[in-house]
Amino acid sequence: xxxxxxxxxxxxxxxxxxxxxxxxxxxxxxxxxxxxxxxxxxxxxxxxxxxxxxxxxxxxxxxxxxxxxxxxxxxxxxxxxxxxxxxxxxxxxxxxxxxxxxxxxxxxxxxxxxxxxxxxxxxxxxxxxxxxxxxxxxxxxxxxxxxxxxxxxxxxxxxxxxxxxxxxxxxxxxxxxxxxxxxxxxxxxxxxxxxxxxxxxxxxxxxxxxxxxxxxxxxxxxxxxxxxxxxxxxxxxxxxxxxxxxxxxxxxxxxxxxxxxxxxxxxxxxxxxxxxxxxxxxxxxxxxxxxxxxxxxxxxxxxxxxxxxxxxxxxxxxxxxxxxxxxxxxxxxxxxxxxxxxxxxxxxxxxxxxxxxxxxxxxxxxxxxxxxxxxxxxxxxxxxxxxxxxxxxxxxxxxxxxxxxxxxxxxxxxxxxxxxxxxxxxxxxxxxxxxxxxxxxxxxxxxxxxxxxxxxxxxxxxxxxxxxxxxxxxxxxxxxxxxxxxxxxxxxxxxxxxxxxxxxxxxxxxxxxxxxxxx
Numbered sequence: 001x002x003x004x005x006x007x008x009x010x011x012x013x014x015x016x017x018x019x020x021x022x023x024x025x026x027x028x029x030x031x032x033x034x035x036x037x038x039x040x041x042x043x044x045x046x047x048x049x050x051x052x053x054x055x056x057x058x059x060x061x062x063x064x065x066x067x068x069x070x071x072x073x074x075x076x077x078x079x080x081x082x083x084x085x086x087x088x089x090x091x092x093x094x095x096x097x098x099x100x101x102x103x104x105x106x107x108x109x110x111x112x113x114x115x116x117x118x119x120x121x122x123x124x125x126x127x128x129x130x131x132x133x134x135x136x137x138x139x140x141x142x143x144x145x146x147x148x149x150x151x152x153x154x155x156x157x158x159x160x161x162x163x164x165x166x167x168x169x170x171x172x173x174x175x176x177x178x179x180x181x182x183x184x185x186x187x188x189x190x191x192x193x194x195x196x197x198x199x200x201x202x203x204x205x206x207x208x209x210x211x212x213x214x215x216x217x218x219x220x221x222x223x224x225x226x227x228x229x230x231x232x233x234x235x236x237x238x239x240x241x242x243x244x245x246x247x248x249x250x251x252x253x254x255x256x257x258x259x260x261x262x263x264x265x266x267x268x269x270x271x272x273x274x275x276x277x278x279x280x281x282x283x284x285x286x287x288x289x290x291x292x293x294x295x296x297x298x299x300x301x302x303x304x305x306x307x308x309x310x311x312x313x314x315x316x317x318x319x320x321x322x323x324x325x326x327x328x329x330x331x332x333x334x335x336x337x338x339x340x341x342x343x344x345x346x347x348x349x350x351x352x353x354x355x356x357x358x359x360x361x362x363x364x365x366x367x368x369x370x371x372x373x374x375x376x377x378x379x380x381x382x383x384x385x386x387x388x389x390x391x392x393x394x395x396x397x398x399x400x401x402x403x404x405x406x407x408x409x410x411x412x413x414x415x416x417x418x419x420x421x422x423x424x425x426x427x428x429x430x431x432x433x434x435x436x437x438x439x440x441x442x443x444x445x446x447x448x449x450x451x452x453x454x455x456x457x458x459x460x461x462x463x464x465x466x467x468x469x470x471x472x473x474x475x476x477x478x479x480x481x482x483x484x485x486x487x488x489x490x491x492x493x494x495x496x497x498x499x500x501x502x503x504x505x506x507x508x509x510x511x512x513x514x515x516x517x518x519x
Contacts, residue, residue, distance in 0.1 A: 169298015
């Protein structure tokens with residue numbers, strides 16, 4: 001048996017008002033179990049059909065991946081695919097599978113599940129550009145909620161059509177939007193429930209009054225002068241405070257969403273923010289992320305900020321990456337040192353034959369991505385935490401705003417947690433630089449623990465670009481984020497090295513892959 005690639009491309013034919021599925025393969029495939037005949041139509045031109053998948057972009061070691069994308073190139077010398085020039089193709093489903101040419105259809109492994117981005121048709125070749133839903137999902141705004149400008153919690157003319165903020169987890173000193181100064185009404189964010197831990201005007205802590213049971217009750221009942229009443233909000237109503245006295249300066253609050261600390265972790269942040277975009281992360285991944293780091297974290301964002309930005313903030317906090325796998329499932333994983341390998345890639349020879357879960361190394365070279373992205377171990381790692389979302393100058397604060405230390409805190413945006421200087425690293429690597437990362441950690445102790453983990457993670461790690469052969473077995477085992485073993489007589493790899501896979505570029509016709517590995 002030989003390994004082959006199958007592709008299924010759906011397009012709408014306006015001439016017949018029907019959807020048609022074009023089925024093609026790296027060789028013809030017509031097994032009785034298949035849904036149709038797969039034509040031997042992959043182009044053998046200079047540019048091969050390919051798929052590219054990456055957890056990270058630009059050599060980073062946490063954050064968003066890139067959208068999986070690629071090209072399916074079909075030969076069109078006989079005009080078989082001319083009809084695609086007039087077809088409706090964008091956004092239609094695409095699947096790519098790998099398996100053995102004599103095997104049943106249901107044994108083929110899915111390596112890509114996405115949509116058509118564009119189709120180019122000429123007399124010799126058709127280029128079908130494909131990608132997954134990654135970019136479209138992440139580029140949505142965090143909130144569609146805007147102020148109507150009708151007064152009360154909807155603000156006046158100056159706020160009309162402006163986006164309402166978003167809060168997830170704990171957030172320190174966020175700005176409250178004054179939506180109705182005459183009523184003393186201020187809105188925290190687009191949805192609750194939310195706890196107002198501390199409410200301040202010009203840094204002066206205001207005495208809490210009554211927790212109202214409804215927004216209507218809050219707006220119809222004047223609070224006692226010198227205090228504030230509040231409504232925690234719901235999934236469809238905004239958390240709101242109302243002051244009993246005139247507002248004479250910047251209004252801010254320390255707030256919290258989530259009933260317990262367990263509801264305010266990075267994993268919970270991924271779950272809650274993902275739901276805003278219709279993204280469902282693999283449940284086992286969220287459980288594993290909580291087990292790896294269950295520290296309390298959260299933040300405040302403008303409603304116009306993208307889903308990607310908020311998810312990136314949580315990823316940076318715990319050193320995680322998130323992406324879609326080959327089947328389209330959303331994944332999130334804390335970046336760890338390489339673990340137990342699922343497969344081995346080696347320079348296979350007659351004296352070193354390959355086993356079922358081993359592939360041949362065709363080429364290998366070191367990669368250098370830059371000092372700041374792990375090319376050199378940083379001599380110090382600093383994580384900034386407990387962000388102050390409303391930085392105020394000391395001369396703008398009320399006299400009763402607290403002690404000198406408390407006023408300093410209101411005038412400072414971040415707290416910092418650092419590993420301190422590692423003199424040995426600095427001596428060994430004169431070009432090494434310190435690394436500074438902004439996080440959503442609520443507490444400095446949690447940031448300090450993660451800073452030390454991050455420093456150790458970057459120690460003695462290298463990247464390689466490895467050209468390898470792929471088989472159906474290896475395709476089922478090797479995915480983004482897994483650990484593989486690389487053995488090669490050169491580059492210090494003769495004893496083997498366990499590495500993680502953050503990127504793959506698959507040549508669909510040659511059935512080879514350029515894998516970026518790290519470890």
